[in-house]
Amino acid sequence: MTHWIVLPVVLPAMLAAVLVLVTRYHPVLQRTFSMAGTLGLLALALGLFWRASDGTIDIYQLGHWPAPFGIVLVADRLSTLMVLITATLAPLVLLYAIGSGWDKRGWHFHALFQFQLMGIMGAFLTGDLFNLFVFFEVLLIASYGLMIHAGGAARLRAGVQYVLYNLLGSTLFLFALGTIYAQTGTLNMADLALRVSVLSADDTGGIRVAAVLLLLVFAIKAALLPLHFWLPASYAEAPAPVAALFSIMTKVGAYGIIRVYTLIFPPTLETTQGLMGTWLLPAAVLTLAMGMIGVLGAARLDRLVAFSVIGSMGMLLSAVGVFTPDGISAALYYAVHSTFAAAALFLLVDVLRDRRGDVGAHLRDAGVITGGPLIAGLFFVAAIVMTGLPPLSGFVGKLLVMQSAWGHGLHWWVWGAVLGGSLIAVVGFARAGSQIFWRSHQVMVAEVPDGDTLPPVEAEESNPDLPAPTPPRTPVVAIGGVIAVIVGLTIFAGPVTATMQATADQLFTPAPYIDVVLNTEGKQIPSADYADTPDVDLEEEGY
Amino acid sequence: MEALVASAVGLLTAAGIYLVLRLRTFPVIIGTSLLTYAVNIFLFGSGRLLPDAPAVLRDGVDVYTDPLPQALVLTAIVISFGMTAVVVIIALGSWLSNDDDRVDAPALQQENETVDPRA
Numbered sequence: 001m002t003h004w005i006v007l008p009v010v011l012p013a014m015l016a017a018v019l020v021l022v023t024r025y026h027p028v029l030q031r032t033f034s035m036a037g038t039l040g041l042l043a044l045a046l047g048l049f050w051r052a053s054d055g056t057i058d059i060y061q062l063g064h065w066p067a068p069f070g071i072v073l074v075a076d077r078l079s080t081l082m083v084l085i086t087a088t089l090a091p092l093v094l095l096y097a098i099g100s101g102w103d104k105r106g107w108h109f110h111a112l113f114q115f116q117l118m119g120i121m122g123a124f125l126t127g128d129l130f131n132l133f134v135f136f137e138v139l140l141i142a143s144y145g146l147m148i149h150a151g152g153a154a155r156l157r158a159g160v161q162y163v164l165y166n167l168l169g170s171t172l173f174l175f176a177l178g179t180i181y182a183q184t185g186t187l188n189m190a191d192l193a194l195r196v197s198v199l200s201a202d203d204t205g206g207i208r209v210a211a212v213l214l215l216l217v218f219a220i221k222a223a224l225l226p227l228h229f230w231l232p233a234s235y236a237e238a239p240a241p242v243a244a245l246f247s248i249m250t251k252v253g254a255y256g257i258i259r260v261y262t263l264i265f266p267p268t269l270e271t272t273q274g275l276m277g278t279w280l281l282p283a284a285v286l287t288l289a290m291g292m293i294g295v296l297g298a299a300r301l302d303r304l305v306a307f308s309v310i311g312s313m314g315m316l317l318s319a320v321g322v323f324t325p326d327g328i329s330a331a332l333y334y335a336v337h338s339t340f341a342a343a344a345l346f347l348l349v350d351v352l353r354d355r356r357g358d359v360g361a362h363l364r365d366a367g368v369i370t371g372g373p374l375i376a377g378l379f380f381v382a383a384i385v386m387t388g389l390p391p392l393s394g395f396v397g398k399l400l401v402m403q404s405a406w407g408h409g410l411h412w413w414v415w416g417a418v419l420g421g422s423l424i425a426v427v428g429f430a431r432a433g434s435q436i437f438w439r440s441h442q443v444m445v446a447e448v449p450d451g452d453t454l455p456p457v458e459a460e461e462s463n464p465d466l467p468a469p470t471p472p473r474t475p476v477v478a479i480g481g482v483i484a485v486i487v488g489l490t491i492f493a494g495p496v497t498a499t500m501q502a503t504a505d506q507l508f509t510p511a512p513y514i515d516v517v518l519n520t521e522g523k524q525i526p527s528a529d530y531a532d533t534p535d536v537d538l539e540e541e542g543y
Numbered sequence: 544m545e546a547l548v549a550s551a552v553g554l555l556t557a558a559g560i561y562l563v564l565r566l567r568t569f570p571v572i573i574g575t576s577l578l579t580y581a582v583n584i585f586l587f588g589s590g591r592l593l594p595d596a597p598a599v600l601r602d603g604v605d606v607y608t609d610p611l612p613q614a615l616v617l618t619a620i621v622i623s624f625g626m627t628a629v630v631v632i633i634a635l636g637s638w639l640s641n642d643d644d645r646v647d648a649p650a651l652q653q654e655n656e657t658v659d660p661r662a
Contacts, residue, residue: 130615137622144629148636156637160568160646163630167575168563170626174582174619181612182589 004051005060005075007044008083008121011037016114031098034110038091041117045080045087052080053499055506057516059127066522067127068191074127076513077503078332082124082255085336086248089343090117092481096347097241099474100354105150105239112149115142116245123252127517129180129187132256133173136221140166143249146242147234158237165230169220176213183207190517192264193510196271204271211265211272215280218260221253223313224280225287231310232294236302236361240350243302244482247342250313251335257320258328262507263514267323281321281410285417288314292421295428301352301361304432305345308386311421312338318417319401322408328504330400333497337385337393337489344382344482351375351475352436363435371476376437378479383429385486388422393490398422400497548588555581568634568644572627579623586616 015037023029051058052075060073075083094113096102103109119139126132144166148159181187183206184195196207216227223231231250235243257280265272291311298304316338319331349361352369359366369375381392388394398418405414489496506512555577562574590609598610638644 130618134618134622137626141625141629144633148633151636151640153637153640156633156640159633160630160637163626163633164563164571164575164646167626167630168578170622171575171578171582175585177615178582178586178589178612181586181615182591185609 002051002058003060004044004048005058005073005125006062008041008048008087009073009118009125011041011044012114012118012121016111016118019111019114020108027104030110031103034113035091035094035098037114038087038094038117041121042087042091045084048075049080049084051075052077055502057506057513059516059520061520061522064523067517067520068186068188070522071131072127072188072517073122073125074513074517075125077499077506078255078259079124081332081336081499081503082251083121085251085339086117086120086124088485089245089248089339089482092478092485093241093244093343093347095481096244096350096475096478099472099478100240100350101472102150102239102241102350108145109149112142112145113245115139116146118142120248120252124255127189129189129192129260130177133170133177136173136252137170139249139252140170143242143246146245147238149239149242155237155239158233162230162234165220169217172213172220173217176210176217179206179210179213183210188517189259189263190514193266193514194518196264197269199271201270208271211275214260215257215275218253218256219280219283221256222250222317223253223287223310224317225283225290225314228287228290228310228313232303232306235306235309235346236300240346240353243306243346244343247309247339247346250309251316251339254313254316254320254331254335257317258331258507261323262328263510266508266510276321276323277409281318281408282413284314284317284321285410285413286314287311288318288417288421290314292424292428295425296431298428298432299363301363301432301436302346302349303361304363304428305342305349305386308345308425308429309338309342311425312342312386315398315401315418315421318414319404322405322414324404325501325504325508326404328507329497329500330397330404332500332503333393333400333493334397336496337397337486340482340486340489341382341385341394344378344479344486345386347475347479347482348375348379348382351479352379356436363432365439366436369437372437374476376433378476378483379433379437381483383433385483387425387429389426391490393486393493396490396493396497544592544594548584548592552581552585552588555584566645566647568638568646571646572630572634575630576623576627579619579627583616583619583623586612586619588612 015033019030019033023033055077058075061067062071062073064070097109116139119135119142122135123132123139126135144159144163147162148156177187180192183199184192186192186195199207220227235246238246261276265275267276288311291307291309291314294307295304295311298307312334316331316334319327319334321327352375353361355369355371355375356366385392385394388398402415402418405411408414559574559577559581562570562577565571565574590612593606593608596606596608597604598608598613600607634644
């Protein structure tokens, strides 16, 4: 047992408390601590990833209680991979938040950011379904605060919808957990895997209901088609760094589906046959189509990016819905890619929104953008990545998804949606890009924004009579960092896909996972303790 | 007792869903509260209903009720309580800054607004 596994949860939790209580009025200290903590998290994630990279499965027993009775954290290939993605994204997003001054537009940005990281890390690492629910709530309650960071009417309205939708999702999650517990008497994932596989065939009503309910819960998080309504408004209205961080949140849903339906309800299980092929895959294909059509129809750039996130989740879940090791491996590659692609686009939208004055994110004519060529180049690259054109990682991911779908009964549907959706997305992004960068020359630059109620922070400190100050460079550096990760993902696509393949193989042979979780010795209580202590303790405590 | 608990869960859920589908934040929040009550009772029942049985080990007692659902319910109650408080505050903020408390967004009107979306 190694204690390193719990650190990705403990470090942000402690740091957040320090940020709220100690450095409350010291923005510089807050920024320093938050950045240092996030970099420390990256180091931890790299260490855990390295430990798991030879196929080892580590567990951590909280309080040293053995598995089905105590809560365990499990670090296998999939968990450490997701932790590493989050920890790589976090410092870049934080750098953007600091560079653009978003963190100063409201209270407690850094503390909420750390709590959000704590929830995400915990959700990826836990080996217990109820604990997964608790970490979902941790990441959600932090995300509620981040979502409405800096306030504003439109953002608060979108925030109410986001909170209510997720509140209903949490209630559904609890119903699913209650059903599972009533049928099996356990909520530990490894223990569940064993108990579900030995349920008698005529006693599976409850567990089938629970399997569908859990799929619905994760589908809400992953913005699958009939349950995606919360996403466009929330992501478009959220502050840019928050939206960029949220791009990992949809992957939490995808992670839940992959984890639960390989471990607890594996494809070989008779009881839940057809859940993936009959329900998830068609829904994912529709999600893909709808997301890309949304890209074409969006009247605002932030909404366009939000719809492209829905489309990319459809692509990811199509690969998951195939449910072969190849499919899962393609889905994981695409998950890494789409997290960073969406983050880069959300950050770019914010840069553009700041530099287009009054027009903001609306796809209408505006003045020339300061630093146009660089921003335009970054947007071009990010759009190529998101729509999956060669040569960057979107193309590789799309090929993997299509390859894995080949041979499945619905493969023409998947191929049609992937290729048609990409074409529509290319048109949508090309339209947006030409509107923003090319048509900008047709209007006079002299239209100084007069109704700009919330100017960029750097403008507040300078003299308003002077011409527009040079925009800060740090945000662009952060976006460049995200793009660099994407380029790295493309160049090292070979080793990365090999890792993903190994991860998928590990997921499809759950026996070692179950063995490690259930057969690790925990706390030994001498039997004499049972005999002596209860009477004494109970009477003294006044029971 | 089973019938009573089961129908309580059903009635609370039905009323909760009806209220959640309203357009104003107040009934929607009441609806989510009812739903969380329903799920709390449901979780409580998931350990089987066993009257007059303690959950903690005692001398001379042979029949125990399952203590785990009670711990789960306690966690769920705390979380849903906190979440309700958060949603009330956010809904209040939204009502004060939007001058109306509709839950659904008037999408078309919002798209045509010329104000800065960040404002």
